[in-house]
Structures are given as structure tokens and as C-alpha cells.
Amino acid sequence: MKIPVIIDGQLVKVEKGTSVIKAAGIAGITIPTLCYHDALKPYGACRICMVEVIYQKQRRVVTACNFPTEAGMEVHTDTAKVREIRRMVIRLLLARCPDVPILKKLAQSMGIEDIKLKQKDEKECILCGLCVRFCDEVVGANAIGLSNRGIEREVTTPFKVLSGTCIGCGSCTYICPTGCIEMVVDGEKTGMRMEMGNISIDPCQDNYECETCDVDKEFMTTVKRVFAEFRNKYSSH
Amino acid sequence: MDAQVLDRILDKYAYRHSDIIEIMQDVQRIENYLPMESLSYISERLELNLARIYDIATFYKAFSLKPRGKHVIKVCCGTACHLSGASQSLDQITRQLGIEEGETTEDRMFSLETVNCLGACALAPVVVIGAEYHDSADANKIDKLLSGYKVNGESTD
Numbered sequence: 001m002k003i004p005v006i007i008d009g010q011l012v013k014v015e016k017g018t019s020v021i022k023a024a025g026i027a028g029i030t031i032p033t034l035c036y037h038d039a040l041k042p043y044g045a046c047r048i049c050m051v052e053v054i055y056q057k058q059r060r061v062v063t064a065c066n067f068p069t070e071a072g073m074e075v076h077t078d079t080a081k082v083r084e085i086r087r088m089v090i091r092l093l094l095a096r097c098p099d100v101p102i103l104k105k106l107a108q109s110m111g112i113e114d115i116k117l118k119q120k121d122e123k124e125c126i127l128c129g130l131c132v133r134f135c136d137e138v139v140g141a142n143a144i145g146l147s148n149r150g151i152e153r154e155v156t157t158p159f160k161v162l163s164g165t166c167i168g169c170g171s172c173t174y175i176c177p178t179g180c181i182e183m184v185v186d187g188e189k190t191g192m193r194m195e196m197g198n199i200s201i202d203p204c205q206d207n208y209e210c211e212t213c214d215v216d217k218e219f220m221t222t223v224k225r226v227f228a229e230f231r232n233k234y235s236s237h
Numbered sequence: 238m239d240a241q242v243l244d245r246i247l248d249k250y251a252y253r254h255s256d257i258i259e260i261m262q263d264v265q266r267i268e269n270y271l272p273m274e275s276l277s278y279i280s281e282r283l284e285l286n287l288a289r290i291y292d293i294a295t296f297y298k299a300f301s302l303k304p305r306g307k308h309v310i311k312v313c314c315g316t317a318c319h320l321s322g323a324s325q326s327l328d329q330i331t332r333q334l335g336i337e338e339g340e341t342t343e344d345r346m347f348s349l350e351t352v353n354c355l356g357a358c359a360l361a362p363v364v365v366i367g368a369e370y371h372d373s374a375d376a377n378k379i380d381k382l383l384s385g386y387k388v389n390g391e392s393t394d
């Protein structure tokens with residue numbers, strides 16, 4: 001069933017339950033995002049996609065990436081309030097990771113010059129969870145996860161030991177918006193490993209040849225090839 | 238931990254993913270902490286990804302990935318307890334057992350932890366050893382308590 005939604009004064013018809021961000025996309029309106037990816041379930045972590053919606057006479061601020069549309073909903077993606085919230089989010093993220101290009105770019109486009117908050121030591125991960133979710137939902141390797149909480153929350157392999165399931169596809173490197181997972185090419189057998197600060201995610205050093213290994217080699221080769229193609233195709237931008 | 242024991246726990250919860258916290262609590266009740274091998278085994282049997290389990294294990298303060306002693310000592314350092322001298326109590330324990338906060342004695346008898354308010358402020362300073370609450374636990378009282386535990390602990394071991 002299609003329902004009418006008004007986005008920035010523009011009427012669009014979408015399937016009921018479509019997220020605000022997808023509806024906006026149909027209307028040709030782009031909302032900034034950091035933790036959202038088409039191929040993954042929405043996660044609502046970065047809060048940069050905030051918009052105002054008016055539904056049944058109630059006005060509220062919601063995250064566009066995971067908020068479902070309803071018939072007759074009015075969405076405003078660029079109000080003063082929305083802009084203020086986004087600026088605050090960017091300030092907070094920049095306070096955590098002052099050197100991340102994508103954050104700097106967003107800050108510039110929003111007219112933020114000084115970061116008034118105290119800056120922490122250098123840490124580039126914004127905890128958007130894209131790498132973790134991609135490794136889980138698309139690759140299916142589940143090699144990395146989030147752990148701890150509060151200021152100690154971080155991306156790591158379980159128990160911070162070498163992963164037995166990372167296939168070295170490099171998807172996490174590719175998808176990370178801040179570029180904090182680096183693919184390091186060395187090592188004779190596997191050729192590469194992912195590095196993030198002091199955490200290193202290594203694909204199997206024995207090339208998945210042990211008798212007890214669960215990883216399907218053929219599947220892995222295919223995945224690797226697909227991602228290599230994917231990366232080559234998009235590495236130009 | 239024995240695979241059989243783990244299987245029994247998993248059976249008890251009918252291999253439900255939604256009961257992962259209860260499962261982990263059961264393991265910790267027996268082992269006093271969550272051994273890595275046990276979590277890996279659970280992950281395999283439940284077909285629940287280990288990264289997720291590790292997330293849960295590190296998220297909740299109640300879970301420990303490090304072996305803990307037979308008796309876990311919790312010193313309350315909440316406001317009321319702090320004002321009535323919790324830090325002296327903590328010092329006393331540190332001196333007497335030779336371990337810092339977050340550590341376990343070599344004989345694996347005691348682990349030392351601090352908490353923020355146990356909801357028993359009227360009894361400040363509060364120290365919990367195992368499941369027992371001790372009120373007005375100043376350095377003197379702690380000295381006696383721990384000596385008692387040590388004698389008992391050693392004679393029963």
C-alpha cells in the first residue's frame with residue numbers, strides 16, 4: 001500500500017513503513033549520514049541524519065535512517081533546529097576525532113569553524129558500527145564486534161585475539177567512513193591484514209588449510225574477488 | 238568448564254538466543270568468571286556469533302572475563318560510604334591481601350572490586366564479601382573479617 005508523505009513541501013508516495021531517509025531519496029533530497037548504508041539494517045548511531053517530522057499534529061525530531069513514514073507525515077530536513085542539532089553532533093564527533101576528513105568536510109559545509117569542546121586524544125573511530133554490521137550482515141564472517149561501553153567502547157575482535165573467522169576481504173576497510181581501518185599488505189601467506197590503531201585483524205595465517213577449518217575456501221575466494229572488484233571500481237572517488 | 242556442564246545449561250534454556258545473558262550468568266555462577274573457551278563453545282552450539290557474545294560480556298560490569306577469587310570483595314565507594322571512610326577500608330584490604338582493585342589474590346581466594354552505592358547508605362561504609370553485607374566496615378572491622386575468612390578458608394580447603 002502506498003502512502004502520501006510530504007518532504008520539504010514535496011509530495012511523494014511510498015510504501016508504508018519506508019524509512020524517512022528512503023522517502024527523502026525518492027524526493028531527490030539528500031540527508032547527511034555517517035552510520036547508514038543501503039545494504040545494511042539501519043542502526044541509528046551517529047545522529048547526524050536528524051530531521052523534524054510532523055505527524056498527527058505532533059512535531060518531533062527523529063533520526064531519518066530508521067524512522068518509518070506514516071500516511072500524511074510531514075518531514076522537514078533543513079530547519080533551523082535540525083541544522084543546530086547536526087552542528088552539535090559534528091562538534092561532538094570532532095571533539096573525539098579531530099582529524100577525520102569526512103567530519104572536517106561536514107563541519108565546513110555546516111559553517112563550523114571552531115570546535116568549542118575540549119579535544120580528546122586522537123581516536124578516529126566514531127563507533128558508527130558500519131564495519132561490524134557489514135562483516136556480519138553482508139560478509140557473514142562476524143570477525144569483529146563492538147565491546148565495552150561508554151568511553152571505553154571500541155571495535156575489536158572477540159577477546160582481542162587473532163580472529164579465526166576474518167577472511168581478509170577488506171570490506172571493513174572499504175566501508176569505514178573515517179578511514180581508521182587500514183589494510184596493510186604484507187605477510188607471505190595471506191598478503192594482507194586489517195589494522196585499526198593498536199588492533200590488528202588478521203585473516204587466517206594458515207590460508208584456511210587446517211583440517212578443522214570451517215571457512216569454505218571457495219566462498220572466500222569469491223568474496224575476495226567481488227570485493228576487490230568493488231574496491232577497484234570505487235577507489236577512484 | 239566441562240562441555241557436558243555447558244550442554245546442560247544450554248539445554249535448560251532450550252538453546253534460545255534470547256537467554257544468552259542467563260546462560261552466561263549460569264556459567265559465571267559456577268566458574269566465578271567467563272572462560273574464553275566456554276564462550277566460544279556456547280557461540281558454536283547456539284550458532285550465535287562470538288563478537289556479539291563478547292560485546293555482552295564486556296558491556297555488563299557483572300560479568301568478568303578474568304578469573305575471580307572464591308570470595309569477591311566489593312567495597313562501596315558511593316557518596317555516603319566515601320564520606321564515612323571507604324578509602325581507608327579499601328587501603329586496609331589492599332594492604333592485607335596485597336592486591337589492588339580489579340585483582341585477585343594468588344591463591345584465588347579473594348578478588349577486590351569497588352562499586353558505587355549498594356543502596357544501603359545508612360550502613361556506611363559498606364563492604365560486601367561474597368553474598369554477605371558488612372556494615373560500618375572500617376579498617377579495624379575489615380582486619381578481623383578478613384582474618385576470619387582466611388582461617389576458615391584455609392581450614393576448609
Ligand code: SF4
Pocket residue numbers: 131134135139141142143144165166167168169170171172173194201
Ligand atoms: S576483512 Fe575481516 S573483519 Fe573486515 S569485513 Fe572482511 S572478514 Fe570482516
Ligand code: SF4
Pocket residue numbers: 124125126127128129130131132155175176177178179180181196
Ligand atoms: S572502525 Fe570505522 S566503520 Fe567501524 S565503527 Fe569505527 S568508524 Fe565505523
Ligand code: FES
Pocket residue numbers: 032033034035036043044045046047048049050063064065066
Ligand atoms: S545515519 Fe541515521 S543515525 Fe546515523
Ligand code: FES
Pocket residue numbers: 313314315316317318319353354355356357358359361363
Ligand atoms: S554509598 Fe555505599 S551504600 Fe550507598
